Each structure stands twice: as structure tokens, then as C-alpha cells.
Amino acid sequence: xxxxxxxxxxxxxxxxxxxxxxxxxxxxxxxxxxxxxxxxxxxxxxxxxxxxxxxxxxxxxxxxxxxxxxxxxxxxxxxxxxxxxxxxxxxxxxxxxxxxxxxxxxxxxxxxxxxxxxxxxxxxxxxxxxxxxxxxxxxxxxxxxxxxxxxxxxxxxxxxxxxxxxxxxxxxxxxxxxxxxxxxxxxxxxxxxxxxxxxxxxxxxxxxxxxxxxxxxxxxxxxxxxxxxxxxxxxxxxxxxxxxxxxxxxxxxxxxxxxxxxxxxxxxxxxxxxxxxxxxxxxxxxxxxxxxxxxxxxxxxxxxxxxxxxxxxxxxxxxxxxxxxxxxxxxxxxxxxxxxxxxxxxxxxxxxxxxxxxxxxxxxxxxxxxxxxxxxxxxxxxxxxxxxxxxxxxxxxxxxxxxxxxxxxxxxxxxxxxxxxxxxxxxxxxxxxxxxxxxxxxxxxxxxxxxxxxxxxxxxxxxxxxxxxxxxxx
Amino acid sequence: xxxxxxxxxxxxxxxxxxxxxxxxxxxxxxxxxxxxxxxxxxxxxxxxxxxxxxxxxxxxxxxxxxxxxxxxxxxxxxxxxxxxxxxxxxxxxxxxxxxxxxxxxxxxxxxxxxxxxxxxxxxxxxxxxxxxxxxxxxxxxxxxxx
Numbered sequence: 001x002x003x004x005x006x007x008x009x010x011x012x013x014x015x016x017x018x019x020x021x022x023x024x025x026x027x028x029x030x031x032x033x034x035x036x037x038x039x040x041x042x043x044x045x046x047x048x049x050x051x052x053x054x055x056x057x058x059x060x061x062x063x064x065x066x067x068x069x070x071x072x073x074x075x076x077x078x079x080x081x082x083x084x085x086x087x088x089x090x091x092x093x094x095x096x097x098x099x100x101x102x103x104x105x106x107x108x109x110x111x112x113x114x115x116x117x118x119x120x121x122x123x124x125x126x127x128x129x130x131x132x133x134x135x136x137x138x139x140x141x142x143x144x145x146x147x148x149x150x151x152x153x154x155x156x157x158x159x160x161x162x163x164x165x166x167x168x169x170x171x172x173x174x175x176x177x178x179x180x181x182x183x184x185x186x187x188x189x190x191x192x193x194x195x196x197x198x199x200x201x202x203x204x205x206x207x208x209x210x211x212x213x214x215x216x217x218x219x220x221x222x223x224x225x226x227x228x229x230x231x232x233x234x235x236x237x238x239x240x241x242x243x244x245x246x247x248x249x250x251x252x253x254x255x256x257x258x259x260x261x262x263x264x265x266x267x268x269x270x271x272x273x274x275x276x277x278x279x280x281x282x283x284x285x286x287x288x289x290x291x292x293x294x295x296x297x298x299x300x301x302x303x304x305x306x307x308x309x310x311x312x313x314x315x316x317x318x319x320x321x322x323x324x325x326x327x328x329x330x331x332x333x334x335x336x337x338x339x340x341x342x343x344x345x346x347x348x349x350x351x352x353x354x355x356x357x358x359x360x361x362x363x364x365x366x367x368x369x370x371x372x373x374x375x376x377x378x379x380x381x382x383x384x385x386x387x388x389x390x391x392x393x394x395x396x397x398x399x400x401x402x403x404x405x406x407x408x409x410x411x412x413x414x415x416x417x418x419x420x421x422x423x424x425x426x427x428x429x430x431x432x433x434x435x436x437x438x439x440x441x442x443x444x445x446x447x448x449x450x451x452x453x454x455x456x457x458x459x460x461x462x463x464x465x466x467x468x469x470x471x472x473x474x
Numbered sequence: 475x476x477x478x479x480x481x482x483x484x485x486x487x488x489x490x491x492x493x494x495x496x497x498x499x500x501x502x503x504x505x506x507x508x509x510x511x512x513x514x515x516x517x518x519x520x521x522x523x524x525x526x527x528x529x530x531x532x533x534x535x536x537x538x539x540x541x542x543x544x545x546x547x548x549x550x551x552x553x554x555x556x557x558x559x560x561x562x563x564x565x566x567x568x569x570x571x572x573x574x575x576x577x578x579x580x581x582x583x584x585x586x587x588x589x590x591x592x593x594x595x596x597x598x599x600x601x602x603x604x605x606x607x608x609x610x611x612x613x614x615x616x617x618x619x620x
Contacts, residue, residue, distance in 0.1 A: 045589055060484040111514055130514065131562060134569050141514070142570050149515050163510055 019412055019433055019458040023468065027422030030463050032413040034405075034437060035272045043395040051077050051369075051390040055168045058382065061397075064107065064443055067100035067155055068375035068400075070168040071237070072382040075371025077170025079258070080386055082365030088355030089172035090237075095347045096158050096168070097236045097373060102192075102340040103151025104376035105293070105333045108441040109199065110144025113330055116435055117206065121213070122428035140202075143195045147337070150188050154344065157181035172359035185348045192341045193307070200311060200334045210327065216418035217436045218326025218411030221246030223279055223289035224298040225403070227257070227374050232301035234308075234339060236374040242299045243279065243289065248321035252281075257372035260381050260398065277403045288406040291378025292440065293332035298322040303335070305342035311335045326411050326439040333441070364390045375400045377441055401442040411436040422460060422468070430458055475504045475612070476519065479529045480560075482510045487584035487597040491529035494582060494604045504612065512558040514566060521571035525615060527608065528560050528577065531584035531597070538604045540611055543577040580608060 018035040042061050049057060055073040059066035071093055078085065085093075115128045118137055126132070134141045152162040158177060159165025167174050207214070228242050229235040241255040255263060266275040267284045278287035289295075303309045312335055315323070323332075347353055364386065372381045378400030385394040415436040419429045460469040477500065483489030492508055500506065507519060520526050528543070543564055560579060567573035582604045586594040593601070 042589075057484075060482065107514075131565055131569075134566055138570050141566075142518075145515050145518050145570070148513075149518060152515065161508075 020461055021416045021420055021458065022461045022463050023422035024463055029416045029420050029422065032416040033271060034409045034412045043397055046392050046395045049392050051080055051384060051386050051392060052170055054384065054392065056166055059164045065100060065104050065375055066164050067096050068373060068380050071097055071373045072371040072380045074168035074170055076369035076382045076384045079369035080364060080366050080384065081170050081362040083171050083360035083362045085172050085360055086355060086357045087352050088176060089358040091347055091350060091353040092158055092173050092177055092358065093168065094237045095344060095353065096155060098340040098343045099151040099154035101236065101376045102337055103148045105337045106144050106147035106151065109330060109333050110141065113438055121431050121435065125427055147192060147195050150192050154185055157184065169359065171361055176356050176358050177353055179354060182348050182354060185344065189341060189345045196334065196337045196341060203331055203334060213432065214325050214327045217415045217432060218439055219324055220410055220414065221324055222407055223251060224295035225289050225291050225379060226296035226299040227379060228300055233304035234296060234300045244299050244322060246322065246324050257381065258370045264398065274402050274405050276405050277398060278406065285406055290407045291400055291403045292329065293336050294323060294329045295378065296374065297332045297335055303339045305339050307342055308335055308339035311338060326436065329439040364388060377401050377443055378403055404440045404442065408437055408440050408442065475525045476507065476523050477504055477527045477529065478507045478509060480509055480512065481531050484589060484591060486586045486588055486590050486592060487594050488531050488587050490531045490582045490584050490593055490597040490601065493593060493601050494529055497605045498608055512560055512563050516563045517566035517570055520567035520573045523575045525575055526577045527580060529580045532581035533584055535581045535583045537583060538600050538607055539581040540607050541579055543579050580604060
């Protein structure tokens with residue numbers, strides 16, 4: 001039986017992709033695939049460039065999380081130079097990292113996901129977007145904009161520009177932070193805390209309306225990976241990697257990110273440009289693991305800041321041991337936002353961050369460098385090989401979003417099985433399939449190292465692959 | 475007044491707006507912004523302005539076009555942060571911040587959006603005209619306000 005569906009488009013994610021849903025003769029979903037349809041090629045583009053150029057070049061991978069690429073790239077350069085950073089530079093980089101996570105999470109939660117959460121998954125599609133939300137909840141939307149502006153302003157004060165600043169370099173950063181800039185940051189903290197707390201309270205109040213979505217959008221066992229410090233607390237910039245399983249058992253701990261290739265590998269499938277990283281000891285695809293906000297709050301003992309820890313304790317009361325429900329990426333994202341604001345206040349209050357010495361200089365002392373940090377969407381790795389003149393010979397980027405690729409596919413299939421009936425298609429059903437992807441806040445432009453122009457498409461197919469219907473958005 | 479250049483300079487002609495902005499001779503009353511793409515926060519930057527001019531590369535223009543921006547139609551709203559339109563940003567500014575100013579869009583012909591630096595001959599050829607049109611427009615607009 002053929003049906004004609006027109007969805008216009010799969011929306012509110014960063015970048016472009018396609019979902020194929022396979023149904024049997026009874027219209028029941030059998031499987032689904034999440035395809036990424038872009039290719040970019042930054043790994044090849046960087047060959048032949050000097051290593052000192054790399055942070056600036058790599059930041060252009062993305063306009064949403066450029067600072068994460070600057071940090072990971074700079075750290076790879078630090079290793080190639082073989083230097084230890086001055087304390088002021090370390091603290092500035094940490095400050096930038098928190099600002100980056102805060103502003104990216106604000107965009108994801110307030111602008112991309114809130115239309116579903118506050119207007120409803122079944123709200124008319126012509127209203128269920130940022131503009132429609134602004135009509136009904138203007139202060140909510142303004143709050144999200146202010147939070148994002150706060151994070152971006154910190155980046156601007158550090159680097160001179162909000163997006164793609166020329167700032168992080170191998171060995172440190174380009175300029176000290178002024179006292180005036182520090183004071184401006186501290187003045188904005190109270191409002192940021194208030195905005196995040198209101199968002200947390202609102203989300204917790206409405207969460208019970210989404211029991212079915214919590215249960216059936218991406219709720220499955222998996223490993224989780226994140227970076228922790230020596231006390232097992234949340235750590236975004238410098239730490240060791242930890243894996244926990246779906247019951248909260250620590251599977252691997254104290255893993256050195258510089259040796260990521262010993263425990264992580266990447267597979268590829270012909271139907272997607274995005275790779276499929278997996279945990280090597282468990283093979284592919286059994287070694288599926290998740291990264292990003294939910295994974296991070298699952299792997300840590302604590303956040304390390306008081307308000308965020310209070311929220312984490314409450315979050316964990318709902319769980320058996322750890323949360324496996326992808327829908328709760330939203331709440332984890334909010335907890336991280338609170339943590340980021342608290343850490344921003346801490347760092348900005350530290351006099352050492354105003355230090356004048358912000359860069360260690362050296363020649364090429366290692367022909368290989370690996371830098372990692374926690375980006376908004378998960379752990380990010382930049383791996384460079386250079387010649388004796390510091391010219392890039394080879395680059396491997398292991399992007400946060402790609403590490404969630406297996407999980408996103410699983411989430412899409414689960415949501416499709418639960419909510420999509422091939423005999424009676426409704427827009428809200430397909431919105432829930434999109435929502436499965438949206439929980440992960442994927443940055444597809446980063447993860448395919450590409451920036452495309454194609455729209456996101458959902459296709460309905462028989463189990464033999466015959467196309468029944470197609471939804472496309474531009 | 476605010477002039478905003480939109481585009482990614484590492485995607486060749488996508489950075490033509492920045493090239494135009496670099497060459498503009500602007501009075502002190504005009505603020506400028508360079509952004510790689512439209513994002514919701516731009517709406518806040520429009521608040522309180524009398525005039526906003528957006529400079530952008532246009533793959534569907536064969537000549538420089540300077541035209542007033544139309545209000546968004548809700549059904550056509552794109553909703554990814556990589557795909558916000560100028561119309562949506564202006565609509566947000568009006569709804570959220572009471573923005574009442576004029577918005578104009580300067581569209582500069584562009585043909586090559588591949589990764590890389592530098593403009594194609596087509597885009598390069600239109601930079602001078604775009605600069606001239608902008609400077610003339612701003613001078614005329616200011617004279618009308620006086």
C-alpha cells in the first residue's frame with residue numbers, strides 16, 4: 001500500500017540529514033535509519049597548513065561550537081610544541097569552554113527544543129517553532145537569547161569576536177583578560193543563574209506530561225563516556241575518560257584521551273557520511289556508547305558546584321541508577337548550564353585569570369599532538385601529525401556528534417516503532433521521530449566536517465526498500 | 475543605524491559581504507557587525523535601531539540588489555540555527571524587542587560557495603558596485619531624516 005506524506009522539513013537540528021522508516025505490509029515500522037547527507041572534508045583541507053594556523057582554521061568547521069574546536073586544536077598544538085601553559089592561559093581556556101557550552105546549550109534548549117516542550121509535540125507545525133514560541137512565551141525566548149548572549153559575550157571579551165575569534169593558539173592564548181572584562185562577566189552572573197533556574201523549574205514541572213516520550217524516545221541501555229577530574233567530578237577541559245554502563249557500573253576509568261585510538265574506533269556505513277565510533281573492547285556495533293550532557297551527568301560522582309549538584313541529586317532520584325532515557329538529555333543540558341554559570345563565576349573571581357603571561361613559546365618538539373575537551377555535544381578529539389617544520393601531514397577528528405551516531409539511529413528506530421503507524425500518518429508522529437534526534441542536539445556540520453545545503457528528509461519504505469512516501473523540508 | 479555583513483569567509487563567495495563591509499566608508503553613527511549566519515541573538519541587536527542594512531551573498535542574483543525586507547510568513551519559518559532567515563530574525567526583533575525600524579537587504583551576486591578563501595571573479599566584480607550603492611543609500615537615508 002502506498003501513501004503520500006509531505007513533511008516540510010525535519011527541523012530544529014544543526015545541519016542536514018534524512019530519516020528512512022521501513023514498514024511492513026501491515027504498516028508497522030520494522031526499522032529506521034538516520035542518514036547524514038553532507039560531506040565536508042576539513043581533515044583533508046588542513047593538510048599542508050602550519051600547525052599554528054589550525055585553531056583558526058578548525059574553528060570554521062562550525063558556527064555554533066567554534067570555541068570547542070579552537071580548544072581541542074590548541075591543545076593538540078600544545079602537545080606538538082611540548083609546552084606547559086601559563087596558569088592565566090589555562091584559566092582563560094577553561095572560561096571559554098564553559099561559555100561555549102552555556103551558549104550552545106541555551107540555543108539547543110530554548111530555541112530548538114522548547115517549541116515541542118512548551119507548545120506540545122502535536123501543536124500545529126506552522127506554530128511549533130521559535131517564532132510561534134515567541135508569540136506565546138516572549139520572556140522565555142528572551143531569556144534564552146540573553147543566556148546565549150552571555151556566553152557569546154564572554155567569548156568576545158576573551159577573543160575579540162563572538163564567533164571564530166582569533167584567540168586560542170598552540171602554547172596559550174593571544175591576549176590577557178582585562179579587569180573591566182572580568183567585572184562585566186561577574187555582573188551578568190546573577191541574571192544567568194536566575195534564568196537557568198527558572199528553566200529547570202519549568203522543565204521539572206512539565207516533565208510528567210511526557211511520560212510516553214521519556215519511555216519510548218531513545219530509552220535503551222548503552223555505555224556512557226565523559227571526562228572527569230581526579231575527584232570524579234564534571235570536567236570539561238582537562239581530565240581522564242570514564243565509561244559507565246546502563247546500570248551505573250564503571251566499565252573503564254582513568255583513560256588517557258591522548259590514547260583514544262586504543263579504546264575507540266570508527267566504522268562506516270554506505271548509507272551515511274557520518275562515521276560510527278564504538279568502544280573497541282566490545283566491537284561494532286555492540287560497543288555503542290553515548291556522549292554529551294546525559295552521558296556526562298551519568299559518569300560523574302558529582303558536578304562540583306553547589307546549585308548544579310543539588311539539581312543532579314534530584315535528577316538521580318528519578319533513576320534506577322543512571323538515566324538511559326534520551327529525552328532526559330534536555331534536563332542534563334540544563335544542569336550543565338547551571339554548572340557552567342557557577343564555574344564562570346568561580347573563574348572570573350580568581351585573580352590569577354588576569355595574569356599577563358598567557359603564552360608559552362617553543363618550536364616543534366613532537367610530531368604528533370592530540371587535544372581533547374568536552375564540547376557541548378560530547379567529547380571532542382583533534383589528532384594531528386606534523387613534519388619537523390610543523391606542517392600538517394595528517395588530521396583525524398573524532399567529533400562529539402558522530403560518537404552518538406549509533407545511539408541516534410537506535411533512538412530514531414525506537415521512536416518510529418512506537419509513534420509511527422504506516423497506515424495512518426500524522427505530523428505529530430513524525431515530529432517525535434525528529435525529537436529523538438533533537439535530544440542529542442547533533443551538530444551535523446561538525447560531525448561530517450561538512451556544511452551542506454540539502455534539506456532533511458524522512459522517507460517511508462517497505463522492508464524491501466520500496467519508497468512509499470517522503471517528507472521533505474527546505 | 476546598523477550594518478550587518480553575513481557569511482563565512484572560508485566558503486569563498488559566502489564572505490563577499492565582509493569584503494563589502496571592509497571597503498565601506500561609514501559615518502560614526504553607523505555600527506557594524508560581522509556574523510557567519512543569522513541567529514536569534516541578532517534580534518536583540520536590532521532593538522532600538524532606526525535602520526538596519528543586511529549584507530549577504532546571493533546565489534540567485536545576477537546584479538546587486540538593495541531592497542526592503544518583507545515580514546516573515548509563519549508557515550515558511552525555517553527552524554534550524556543554520557537556516558534562520560533574515561525575515562525571521564527581523565520578525566523576532568519586532569515581536570520580542572518592539573523593533574520598529576526599517577530593514578533593507580543588500581544582495582551581492584555570488585556563485586562559488588566551496589570551501590576556500592578568496593572571491594570568484596563574479597563576486598569580486600560586484601564588490602565595488604555594492605559599496606557604491608550602500609554609501610549612496612546611507613547618505614540619502616540620512617538626508618531624509620535631517
